[in-house]
Amino acid sequence: TFPEPGNDSTEVERIRYARAYILELIGGYLMLDLSRNLVHLRWLLKLIDFKAADEFSWGSAVLATLY
Secondary structure: OOOOOOOOOOHHHHHHHHHHHHHHHHHHHHOOOOOOOOOOHHHHHHOOOHHHHHHOOHHHHHHHHHO
16 A cells, blocks of 8 residues: 655656556456456556557456456
8 A cells, every 4th residue: 555646746656656556456356366466467567668558458358357
């Protein structure tokens, strides 16, 4: 757990917070594994280039994981 970035936070802090939040969404709600407490490394690797992450078909990935 960590606090939300304040108004005086740097861009790097905001990007780190956004990555952590997205990983929580992926690992906790969208693409669960059997243990329900781990996030597969492949999703973390997709967030390295944060600006290119919006080009992925996240909806298709969620559906493929569910089935």
